[in-house]
Amino acid sequence: MRRYRYIKKNNIKTSKLELKFEGLLKKMKLEYVRQFQVGTKFYDFYLPKYNILIEVNGDYFHANPLKYNKIDLNEMQKSNIVNDALKVALAESTGRKILKFWEHEINKNPIGVMAKLQKELN
Numbered sequence: 001m002r003r004y005r006y007i008k009k010n011n012i013k014t015s016k017l018e019l020k021f022e023g024l025l026k027k028m029k030l031e032y033v034r035q036f037q038v039g040t041k042f043y044d045f046y047l048p049k050y051n052i053l054i055e056v057n058g059d060y061f062h063a064n065p066l067k068y069n070k071i072d073l074n075e076m077q078k079s080n081i082v083n084d085a086l087k088v089a090l091a092e093s094t095g096r097k098i099l100k101f102w103e104h105e106i107n108k109n110p111i112g113v114m115a116k117l118q119k120e121l122n
Helices: 016-027 075-093 103-108 110-121
Strands: 006-009 012-015 033-038 041-047 052-057 097-102
Touching (some): 016 041, 016 110, 075 097, 097 103, 097 110
Parallel strands (some): 052 097
Antiparallel strands (some): 033 041
């Protein structure tokens, strides 16, 4: 099992994957807020100009359905799936759009991730 490495940046715990995604947001010159709170939930990024929340999901920890069979999930993965669904419902109930980007997308196709994000902004 891989471990998520967290880094403290401006007193906020962040993963290497989130830092990589943040680099894409900077490259696109987008204004964003890190660890944006809605109710009791925190979202990885918020684009205030577009009212869009963004979640950056690790393939293992969030059980990417393209890579993991629902039958074989561990308790942590199951818990994360439930939490992710709650976060989507909360975001939508407050009139915010939510976008999810997977670890493999960010690592293997950052240009595609930026294109997908740009398409959502238009």
